Amino acid sequence: MSLPRTTSGVIVQQQDGAFFLMDTEGGEVFRVNETAARIFELCQRGTSLDGAVQSLARGLDALDQEPAIREDVQRTVAQFQELGLCEPSTSV
Numbered sequence: 001m002s003l004p005r006t007t008s009g010v011i012v013q014q015q016d017g018a019f020f021l022m023d024t025e026g027g028e029v030f031r032v033n034e035t036a037a038r039i040f041e042l043c044q045r046g047t048s049l050d051g052a053v054q055s056l057a058r059g060l061d062a063l064d065q066e067p068a069i070r071e072d073v074q075r076t077v078a079q080f081q082e083l084g085l086c087e088p089s090t091s092v
Contacts, residue, residue: 003043003052003077004089012037012044021085030083035060039076043086049073 009025019037021030032040035056042052053070057063080086 001049002046003039003049003073004081004086005046006040006044006080006086007084010040010085012040023085026084030085035072036076039073040080040085043077043080 007023010021010023013020013022014037019032019034021032021037021040023029038056038059039052042055047055049070052073053066056069056073057066060069062069077086081088
């Protein structure tokens with residue numbers, strides 16, 4: 001199952017160590033942590049849920065924590081969808 005696609009016009013920006021999701025069409029800006037920014041980038045690429053979990057687990061050197069990472073990815077994507085940053089889809 002793939003992560004939902006991001007809404008057009010939303011981009012990730014990094015400034016002074018902070019991460020932002022910017023809706024260039026709606027004018028909204030959301031400050032997010034680095035992991036959320038990474039999850040958003042994985043949504044932009046059409047990565048599968050399993051691929052996203054594995055990528056994050058490797059990046060965090062936390063391969064033994066994949067179940068917790070999966071829950072975090074699912075929760076974060078649901079928040080993106082609620083905010084209109086990702087296309088609505090079936091449960092991730």
